[in-house]
Amino acid sequence: xxxxxxxxxxxxxxxxxxxxxxxxxxxxxxxxxxxxxxxxxxxxxxxxxxxxxxxxxxxxxxxxxxxxxxxxxxxxxxxxxxxxxxxxxxxxxxxxxxxxxxxxxxxxxxxxxxxxxxxxxxxxxxxxxxxxxxxxxxxxxxxxxxxxxxxxxxxxxxxxxxxxxxxxxxxxxxxxxxxxxxxxxxxxxxxxxxxxxxxxxxxxxxxxxxxxxxxxxxxxxxxxxxxxxxxxxxxxxxxxxxxxxxxxxxxxxxxxxxxxxxxxxxxxxxxxxxxxxxxxxxxxxxxxxxxxxxxxxxxxxxxxxxxxxxxxxxxxxxxx
Amino acid sequence: xxxxxxxxxxxxxxxxxxxxxxxxxxxxxxxxxxxxxxxxxxxxxxxxxxxxxxxxxxxxxxxxxxxxxxxxxxxxxxxxxxxxxxxxxxxxxxxxxxxxxxxxxxxxxxxxxxxxxxxxxxxxxxxxxxxxxxxxxxxxxxxxxxxxxxxxxxxxxxxxxxxxxxxxxxxxxxxxxxxxxxxxxxxxxxxxxxxxxxxxxxxxxxxxxxxxxxxxxxxxxxxxxxxxxxxxxxxxxxxxxxxxxxxxxxxxxxxxxxxxxxxxxxxxxxxxxxxxxxxxxxxxxxxxxxxxxxxxxxxxxxxxxxxxxxxxxxxxxxxx
DNA sequence: GTGAAAGCGCTAACAA
DNA sequence: TTGTTAGCGCTTTCAC
Numbered sequence: 103x104x105x106x107x108x109x110x111x112x113x114x115x116x117x118x119x120x121x122x123x124x125x126x127x128x129x130x131x132x133x134x135x136x137x138x139x140x141x142x143x144x145x146x147x148x149x150x151x152x153x154x155x156x157x158x159x160x161x162x163x164x165x166x167x168x169x170x171x172x173x174x175x176x177x178x179x180x181x182x183x184x185x186x187x188x189x190x191x192x193x194x195x196x197x198x199x200x201x202x203x204x205x206x207x208x209x210x211x212x213x214x215x216x217x218x219x220x221x222x223x224x225x226x227x228x229x230x231x232x233x234x235x236x237x238x239x240x241x242x243x244x245x246x247x248x249x250x251x252x253x254x255x256x257x258x259x260x261x262x263x264x265x266x267x268x269x270x271x272x273x274x275x276x277x278x279x280x281x282x283x284x285x286x287x288x289x290x291x292x293x294x295x296x297x298x299x300x301x302x303x304x305x306x307x308x309x310x311x312x313x314x315x316x317x318x319x320x321x322x323x324x325x326x327x328x329x330x331x332x333x334x335x336x337x338x339x340x341x342x343x344x345x346x347x348x349x350x351x352x353x354x355x356x357x358x359x360x361x362x363x364x365x366x367x368x369x370x371x372x373x374x375x376x377x378x379x380x381x382x383x384x385x386x387x388x389x390x391x392x393x394x395x396x397x398x399x400x401x402x403x404x405x406x407x408x409x410x411x412x413x414x415x416x417x418x419x420x421x422x
Numbered sequence: 423x424x425x426x427x428x429x430x431x432x433x434x435x436x437x438x439x440x441x442x443x444x445x446x447x448x449x450x451x452x453x454x455x456x457x458x459x460x461x462x463x464x465x466x467x468x469x470x471x472x473x474x475x476x477x478x479x480x481x482x483x484x485x486x487x488x489x490x491x492x493x494x495x496x497x498x499x500x501x502x503x504x505x506x507x508x509x510x511x512x513x514x515x516x517x518x519x520x521x522x523x524x525x526x527x528x529x530x531x532x533x534x535x536x537x538x539x540x541x542x543x544x545x546x547x548x549x550x551x552x553x554x555x556x557x558x559x560x561x562x563x564x565x566x567x568x569x570x571x572x573x574x575x576x577x578x579x580x581x582x583x584x585x586x587x588x589x590x591x592x593x594x595x596x597x598x599x600x601x602x603x604x605x606x607x608x609x610x611x612x613x614x615x616x617x618x619x620x621x622x623x624x625x626x627x628x629x630x631x632x633x634x635x636x637x638x639x640x641x642x643x644x645x646x647x648x649x650x651x652x653x654x655x656x657x658x659x660x661x662x663x664x665x666x667x668x669x670x671x672x673x674x675x676x677x678x679x680x681x682x683x684x685x686x687x688x689x690x691x692x693x694x695x696x697x698x699x700x701x702x703x704x705x706x707x708x709x710x711x712x713x714x715x716x717x718x719x720x721x722x723x724x725x726x727x728x729x730x731x732x733x734x735x736x737x738x739x740x741x742x
Numbered sequence: 743g744t745g746a747a748a749g750c751g752c753t754a755a756c757a758a
Numbered sequence: 759t760t761g762t763t764a765g766c767g768c769t770t771t772c773a774c
Contacts, residue, residue, distance in 0.1 A: 104536070104559060106767055117745045122769055132743055151536045153473045153482075154767035157750045162473075164537075172517070173498035173688075181492055185519055189526075194533050196516035197492070199505055206509075213514050216424070216471045216751095217484075217537070239424060239469075315688060342692050368493075368635060372662050373693015426751055437761050442753060452759055474751035477766045536767095 105146045114142040125150055153217075165195040165395060166214035166221035166240075168207060170284075172199040174313065174339055175367035176384055177224065180245070183388030184222060191396055193219075202284060202313070204228050208236065215240040220395040222388075223247070227286040243395045245387055247288040251402045255391045259289050259364070260296035262380035262409035266334050266362045267300050269378070269411055274420035275332035275360060276302075279325050281318070281344070282309030283336035290336055293364070297334065306330055311340055318343025326353055331360065331420045338363035338370045338379055345375070345416065356418035366412055375415035383407045425466045434462040445470055473537075485515040485715060486534035486541035486560075488527060490604075492519040494633065494659055495687035496704055497544065500565070503708030504542060511716055513539075522604060522633070524548050528556065535559040540715040542708075543567070547606040563715045565707055567608045571722045575711045579609050579684070580616035582700035582729035586654050586682045587620050589698070589731055594740035595652035595680060596622075599645050601638070601664070602629030603656035610656055613684070617654065626650055631660055638663025646673055651680065651740045658683035658690045658699055665695070665736065676738035686732060695735035703727045 111118040116135060123131045124139040131139075142148075156162040165188055169177040181197055188195045196218065200207040204227045214221050220241040226233060230249050233242070237252060244254040270278055280297050283290035290309070297305055306328045311317040318340035325333060326348060335341035341363030345355045355361050355375055363370060363379040370377030390405055431438040436455060443451045444459040451459075462468075476482040485508055489497040501517055508515045516538065520527040524547045534541050540561040546553060550569050553562070557572060564574040590598055600617050603610035610629070617625055626648050631637040638660035645653060646668060655661035661683030665675045675681050675695055683690060683699040690697030710725055 108767080118767090119746080119769075120744060122767095123744085126769070130743075135743080149532060149535070151767055152533070153537055154477055154750090155769075157474055157477065157752090157767080158769040160750085172492070172501055173495065175493065175495065178493035178498070178519075182519055182521065186521070194518065194530070196518065198514065198516065199498075199502055201502065201506070210514070212469055213472070215469070217473055315692070346692060369689035369692050372635070372666060372689050373695075375693070428751080438751090439753075439762080440760060442751095443760090446753070450759075455759080471751055474766090475753070477751080477768095478753040480766085 105148045106151070107148070109146055110139060110143050110148050113146060114138045162217060162219050163193050164218040165193050165392065166218040167195050167197045167224065168200060168210055168214070168221060168226070169197065169224045170200050170202050170207075170227060171313070172197065174337070175369060176337065176365040176382065180224060180384040180388040183385035184392050187389045187392040191392070193392075193396070195392075200227070202227060204286065208232065211236050211240065222391045222395060225287065225289065227284060229286065241395065241398065243391045245391050248404070253394045253402055254404045255387045255394065256404065256406045257289075257382050257387065258406055258409045259292040262364060262382070262411065263293045263296040263334065264300065265411040266380055267297060267303060269413065269417065270332040270334070270360060270362065271303065273332075273360065273417060276420070277304040277306065277328075277330045278332040278334060279306045279308060279328060279330035281311050281321060281325075281333065281335040281340055282307065283311060283313045283340070285310050287313075287336075289364070293334070293336065309336070311336060313337055313340060315339045315343035315346070318345075319347040322347025322351060325359070326351055331358070332417075333359060333361045335361065335363045338365040338367045338377060341377055341379070341416070342369060356416050358421065360417040360420070362417060378414045378417040379412055381410050381412050383409070425468045426471070427468070429466055430459060430463050430468050433466060434458045482537060482539050483513050484538040485513050485712065486538040487515050487517045487544065488520060488530055488534070488541060488546070489517065489544045490520050490522050490547060491633070492517065494657070495689065496657065496685040496702065500544060500704040500708035503705035504712050507709045507712040511712070513712075513716070515712075520547065522547060524606065528552065531556050531560065542711045542715060545607065545609065547604060549606065561715065561718065563711045565711050568724070573714045573722055574724045575707045575714065576724065576726045577609075577702050577707065578726055578729045579612040582684060582702070582731065583613045583616040583654065584620065585729075585731040586700055587617060587623060589733065589737065590652040590654070590680060590682065591623060593652075593680065593737060596740070597624040597626065597648075597650045598652040598654060599626045599628060599648060599650035601631050601641060601645075601653065601655040601660055602627065603631060603633045603660070605630050607633075607656075609684070613654070613656065629656070631656060633657055633660060635659045635663035635666070638665075639667040642667025642671060645679070646671055651678070652737075653679060653681045655681065655683045658685045658687045658697060661697055661699070661736070662689060676736050678741065680737040680740070682737060698734045698737040699732055701730050701732050703729070
């Protein structure tokens, strides 16, 4: 058994409450005894049991972070930023992956509920109603999901989509394929809504698609067949997979078809062709979400982060 | 406040211990009352507080998983496999990223110590001695680190390195650059050791390198200058970064220099040139590590997983 | 400034 | 089969 507060108390002949105070309210204890306690604690290798502490205080100093797919490079940058920010505030963040499964997502939230002081729910797949219900158990901050009354960090997906589509239009593309994401994705809906409002374009919708490289590869034949010369994909992984699929069919990108993704993940910057994409501020989102969660004031604060188009090599003039 | 065991007990007129039993040892309670309890629990939305339970049982049913850099795609596949395996055994796994910083690693382990039943320590940067000390606080399973007496899942890095070097030699390369990884990395040491024993090669060592794409990009000039025609990199990220750097210097891969990585991550399979690499069984490792952790028997069990060379487009004949 | 005592939510003997 | 009691490690009144 690990050493507890009792061992320390015994070791320096004080009561447990004194030891407790030494750690949670040091100013309330005589410097002399405080030092004695500290020395003994150090000596015995004592570390307060956070779980036990949480039982009385109700605060764990842990945060939960739930993502749909940790293998999507978009999330790791968000995660790292969140962890760094939390660390600076003496919090730890535990990450869990739902594997795109809403049931796992729910289960995870419930598991986290009693073990963390709040959870960052990133790109959830659960319904709004379910999220609202779970919010009774534990405070949330949403990332890329809008629910009335709940704090959220959003990214301006609509603007990104418009920029991307304008870029394509400017290159002479008219018939454009839109690859949507998984059901339940707010981002995907925002993207489609923005696109639908763009005038003068001939949009073809494909979806829902798995938000992965293989999801992109899988729609390649349909995209090729539909006659579109430009594509806006749900995210970079889908875009990259699509390019793979197209290339395998000997359809050149951007010669025959131009492709734009969302996120600006590393793999898109590597290899050929480099991906034109809408940069999403994942790291900033991670940081701000932690802040929002920790400053419980500002209850329903909603922050919208800017996005921007990064033109690289996967888009070019339409060949008519 | 969330509903507790007491609320349920009161709601259906039984003692708390009966409620407790309904959840932890249902066979010990009368089916009739069991159903009554279950109904009341369901009704009140009661869920046992795992942290409180852990206080008495000593088991949290949580596992910790610590990685150096969650942004390296190698880890997510390990993580996902570990989470899936754990879920099947009714465990949850919480992930944390050390940012390649040994001090963060130590802090994280200490934080986890009381909140999980064991931790998977993946590619640690801490010294063996430190790990041994921390192992007194919480059970470990190491991944890609060998410490006497501690259970571990290893990958046959030595074989991988030999295969890679033989492949290069077979293509006529003699002068080969070896890009090592971060200090404290077991994998890096294994790789170097295996390489050093290969006869007939003219090895040039570079390192330590940051195990990232930018680490690879940074050594590109030196590699180009050293006259090597072949390169074995610490991991795929480094290899990919190197290729970027070389390409930027107008040095073709594989025309002028052949490059091999380690891991077989997704970005290496995307874009051009596709990376020749040593496949590391990340998912299998994640699964086995969880098993090792949960079946506390087999104490110091050490499992070594096979590796294999995957030849793609980044290697070719040496041009002499 | 320190100790005593109660209690956080739960489980685990032990009785009944 | 169920209730009683004690206690996990810690914090927090309340006295002293």
